[in-house]
Amino acid sequence: MMSRAALIFGLFIAMMSARAADMQLEAKLIWGSNDVTNKVKHAVVQDPKLSADLHRIFKWSNYYEITDKDLKIPDNKTGILQMSEKCKLEVKNLGKNWIEVNCIGNGKQVSKGKHSLAPGKWVTLAGSDKNNTAWFVVMRTVGK
Amino acid sequence: MNDELTIKIQAWVDGELSGWQARGIAKLVERDAEAKALATELRQTKAALAQNEMTVAVPELREFYWNKIRLQIEREEASGTKRVSPAPWNPLSIFRSIGLPLAGLAVAAAVATVTLNQFSVPGYDEVTATSDEMSTLTFHDQSAGMTVVWLQDNTDQPVQDENSVDSDDVI
Numbered sequence: 001m002m003s004r005a006a007l008i009f010g011l012f013i014a015m016m017s018a019r020a021a022d023m024q025l026e027a028k029l030i031w032g033s034n035d036v037t038n039k040v041k042h043a044v045v046q047d048p049k050l051s052a053d054l055h056r057i058f059k060w061s062n063y064y065e066i067t068d069k070d071l072k073i074p075d076n077k078t079g080i081l082q083m084s085e086k087c088k089l090e091v092k093n094l095g096k097n098w099i100e101v102n103c104i105g106n107g108k109q110v111s112k113g114k115h116s117l118a119p120g121k122w123v124t125l126a127g128s129d130k131n132n133t134a135w136f137v138v139m140r141t142v143g144k
Numbered sequence: 145m146n147d148e149l150t151i152k153i154q155a156w157v158d159g160e161l162s163g164w165q166a167r168g169i170a171k172l173v174e175r176d177a178e179a180k181a182l183a184t185e186l187r188q189t190k191a192a193l194a195q196n197e198m199t200v201a202v203p204e205l206r207e208f209y210w211n212k213i214r215l216q217i218e219r220e221e222a223s224g225t226k227r228v229s230p231a232p233w234n235p236l237s238i239f240r241s242i243g244l245p246l247a248g249l250a251v252a253a254a255v256a257t258v259t260l261n262q263f264s265v266p267g268y269d270e271v272t273a274t275s276d277e278m279s280t281l282t283f284h285d286q287s288a289g290m291t292v293v294w295l296q297d298n299t300d301q302p303v304q305d306e307n308s309v310d311s312d313d314v315i
Contacts, residue, residue, distance in 0.1 A: 053288035103295075110278060111295055113271035120289060123269075127278075127295035138290075 022072050023093045024143040025117075029067040029083040030136040031129075032060035042066060050122070050138065058126075060134060070142065073099075083137060097141060101125065117141045145178055153179060157186040269293075 030045060032054070042064035045051040054063045066084060073079040073093040081089040090102040097117045103110045103125055115123040119141055126136040149172075155161050156169040173179045202209050269291055271280045281294040 053285070053290060057285055057288060057290070057292070109273065109275055111271055111275070111280060111293065112273040113269065113293060115269045115291060115293075118289075122288070122290040124290055124292045125295065126292060127297060 022074050023097075023099070023117075023141055025071045025073055025079070025081075025091060025099070025139060026142045027067075027069050027071070027081050027083065027089060027091075027137060027139045028065055029087060030054070030138060031064045031066055032058060032062070032134040032136060033064065034061050034132060036062060053122075054136070058134070063136070087135075087137070089137065089139075091139070099123075099139070101139070103137065115139075145182070149179070150182065153182050154186060157183055157190065 028045075028050075031042065045054065045063045045065045051063060055061075069081050069083065071079045071081055071091070073091060075093055075095050078090055078092040081091060083089060086106050088104045090104065092100040092102075094100055094114065097119070098114060099117055100112070100114045101123075102112045110127075111125065117123055117140060122138050122140050124136055124138045126134060128134050152161070152165070152169055153173070156166055156173075161169060169179075173183045269282060269284075271282060271293055274280055274295065277297055277299045279296045279298055281296070282291065283294075284291045
């Protein structure tokens with residue numbers, strides 16, 4: 001009886017510790033353009049696989065990394081990432097590698113959604129911009 | 145003779161049966177030798193106990209005896225203390241009083257956590273809100289392991305760049 005209760009209590013503690021794990025989030029703001037002169041102003045995306053994937057999926061010839069940020073978000077808490085002067089992300093850690101992202105541009109909500117962030121996988125929010133350019137916010141979990 | 149009949153004969157000897165039951169047992173005892181023998185034996189035992197029971201008298205006057213008890217109660221109430229013998233330290237009793245409620249609480253909390261978790265985490269990626277000017281397209285690229293949510297601003301002004309393309313051609 002005593003050992004059974006202790007086992008249940010132990011399982012509960014283990015469960016709560018697993019659930020309470022923080023999420024280490026990496027987010028990048030990337031700008032896609034066909035204008036090669038922008039290389040002078042910004043560095044191209046450094047991650048070779050990410051760069052290759054962006055080139056394969058989208059049509060732009062150059063991808064510039066504007067911001068690269070890391071943020072630790074406790075379970076069931078919301079972290080804020082100011083990606084640029086205009087772009088802000090409110091990211092809530094829903095647990096089990098799920099996040100809810102509230103994307104805010106120029107102070108207005110652009111989109112809000114729930115996404116799975118399996119280790120090593122990317123979630124990308126993107127949209128077209130002026131002069132045949134595009135913006136990309138790519139996110140993934142790091143560590144573990 | 146069965147047990148039920150034996151008990152009824154005992155009750156009849158002690159005068160505990162109602163009228164019709166007592167009459168029935170009396171008739172049985174008259175005609176049944178075994179029942180008669182049992183009733184006789186029970187009567188003799190009862191008589192022997194009644195005559196030989198020891199009487200123990202309190203070696204004090206009745207009023208004095210009860211008065212001592214009353215005074216003791218009043219003394220303890222006045223001093224505000226009760227004599228309670230301290231319980232010996234027993235891990236099992238401590239576990240029962242603390243561990244079991246905690247274990248029950250833990251199980252309830254675990255069930256609640258699992259249940260809430262089922263509702264809070266969606267089964268697939270979803271965009272729950274966009275601004276009025278936006279439309280979305282979500283797709284997953286398997287080889288890159290990348291989920292893309294493409295947000296199209298429907299109020300986009302026609303671009304003036306020579307490389308400009310239609311919005312449908314953006315991706």
